[in-house]
Amino acid sequence: MNKVQRVIKPLITTAIVSLLLSGCATPPPKNTSNLCEIFSEHRSWYDAAAKVRDKWGVPIHVPMSMMYQESSFKHNARPPMRWFLGFIPYGRASSAYGYSQAKTVTWDEYVKEANRFWASRDNFDDAIDFMGWYISKSQRLNGVSKWDAYAQYLNYHEGWGGYKRGTYNKKGWLIQVAKKVDSRATLYAGQLKGCEEDLKRGWLWRMFFG
Structure with missing residues (x-):
């Protein structure tokens, strides 16, 4: 194997692995307006959200x-690319x-403080644990209730400082977005009350009685 092959082969292997992993990524829920349907479609998401509630004292909704x-x-969501003169990309x-x-900076802070060095931003369990940490820290630093979706979102968007x-x-515009987040949180909370008992039941119960 020559020098060029030694350089190119690992790059090709990495690209193939990344492509395969992206193909196995969890798709977004079909109905994002109903929390019960979200958790019904992705049962493991409820378990992760419940763990965050118990760990950080943060209500699921x-x-x-x-x-x-x-x-x-969306697991791989990111800000849109910026373009110079309409066709030259120059970063996000x-x-x-x-x-x-x-x-990245805030995620690295979370990884260090929460001792979760294996965590990944495109993993749902890790991402919602990060949000639980952030919401809890917003309460500690700025006195914002963990149940106050409006003020918590403003903290999340603007940073604690x-x-x-x-x-x-x-x-x-941001205040209007925060109001939408608060309205959706209220909607999700009401929906969850009607289905959480079923979500708490294990797979064996659902197999025979679900």
Whole structure:
């Protein structure tokens, strides 16, 4: 094997593996307007969300409504590419990526503080755990209730320092988005009350009685 082959072969292998993994990625839920249907379609998501609730004290409907706003539950979501003169790409608006649209710097802070060095932004379990950590820290740093989806989303978008400085007050569009997140959280909370008992039941129960 010559030098060129030694360089190219690992690159080809990596590309093939990445392609195969992307083909196995969890697709977004068919009906994102109903939390019961989301969890019914992706049962493991409820288990992950419940673990976050128990670990961080965060109600399930808050991070789920925020995640919908950020990525529409797409595992590889990222900001759109920016273009110079309409046809020359020159990068994205930020490093936000994955279900939670976490920026690289904030994600690295989470990984260190939560001791989750194996976590990945395109993994649902990791992404919602990140959101639980962030919401919990917003409560600790800025006194925002973990149940307040409106203020929590403003923290999430502007950062803890930005929220404290009130940067969102000059962004009318952002306030409207935060209101939408809050409305969706209320909707999700009501829906979850009607189906959570079923979601708590294990696969064996569902096999015989579901």
